[in-house]
Amino acid sequence: MPSIHDFTTWEPVLRLLRAANAESLAAPGGHVAGRIGPDGWSLPLRRRLPPPGRAAQVEDMQDEFEAVKRVQSALADAGADGIPFVAEISPSGRTMLHLLGPSPAVEAGIGPYPGSLILVEGSVPEPWRRLPEPAPGVVPAPSVDLASLERTLRERIPGAIGATEAEIAAAEARLGVALPDELKVLYRVTRARRGDWGGDYEAAERVFEAVGCELFSPDDLYIADAPSRPCPWEFAATAAVATPPDAAVQGLVGSPGWIAFADTGGGDRIAVDLTPGPRGHTGQIIVLDHEQNIGADLLADSLTDLVMNGRGEGRSGRRGDKPPVVARVNVGSLTSVQAAADAGLEVLSIGVWDGEPLSLAPVTGLPRLRTLTAYPGTLADPLEIAKLTGLEFLQLGPEEWRVLLDAGAVPRGLSAAAIEVRGNRHPLAIGAIANELLALWDRPPITPTVLEGHLGPAA
Known part of the structure; x- marks a missing residue:
């Protein structure tokens, strides 16, 4: 070939x-x-x-x-x-x-155009750096009942092969975290290895029905932290995380306290939550939607609750991608940059716009603004971007990038950038702009x- x-x-x-x-x-x-x-x-x-x-x-x-x-x-x-x-x-x-x-510094894009340019090696957007906040006073749910949990599981799946203490200890050593008692009880009853069922579909189905989900074996447990939910910079930088005071689950990308132990059967992961929100319980059961990059929903107050009462529909947690943290200015949303200005603003996205080009003056000096994306032709003066000193991600059209490059005004605090291409632009010209940006950070070019x-x- x-x-x-x-x-x-x-x-x-x-x-x-x-x-x-x-x-x-x-x-x-x-x-x-x-x-x-x-x-x-x-x-x-x-x-x-x-x-x-x-x-x-x-x-x-x-x-x-x-x-x-x-x-x-x-x-x-x-x-x-x-x-x-x-x-x-x-x-x-x-x-x-x-x-x-x-180039190792360029994410895959759409068609012939480059995706996001990683200007700082190894960098990730702010939501992927966010760790769980302490939640003083949270405790296990009253529904936790280790004896009832074990008895019920043994009644539902008689003859199941349980994990040994050595196997449980090996899983803990690999994960770097002690398994909660309810999860240990579960695996002492069944280690959920397909080979143990010997091709017996009914035996596998009994395990699913006993717990209400497709269990992972102890060898397949993993920490559902932020790196386990990768996302391209272009999309991740426009997301935000937030945990309201009444939240049961913290609004995170992932957590070192989320131990994924099962699948819903439809691709969503089920985890024990050891870092709950202010109104949650330690050891509650959450589900991570495979179509979402951020957050998790509460399934049950405990593993005992899940086994005894089923997983239900889940209680949805609020995401952080709403005003005032994330603001979208376009013909179908906010009608001015002024309307987006708020001390808590992290992400400003300016989309399709049929009015006069917009000034960024209303958001100058906002302490948390880290992401700006602007549709080509929507900015009155691209050089106003130089006053947005906290940006870590910037997405602009080719002409706007040209203005910043020619003026030596590309914000040097950026971790990543992207070129918004509309229409049939020559890919070599777009690649040349991308290489100019990469060169400012001494990153590998597109060759x-x-x-x-x-x-x-x-x-």
């Missing part, structure tokens, strides 16, 4: 792109761009419609599948996650292909590899 840097690897994809984009390629500066990854691709192709009355079939896209598969195989051989590209194809078939090589070849005249 040709390598990812062999022109022949790309020829089938390039032929499809030329056929679908002949007019735009022939225009001055004409190019096509896209991205191919191991599990998907983004290519400007017009797919053939199936005959009336018939759904689309694999065969309708077979040439595209085969062309992309050739590149994906080369990616796999190179151990690469994905690759953006830009192709310039002349009417004669002469082709210049730019492969926009990966293009240029392949030249000839596709011959179009059919």
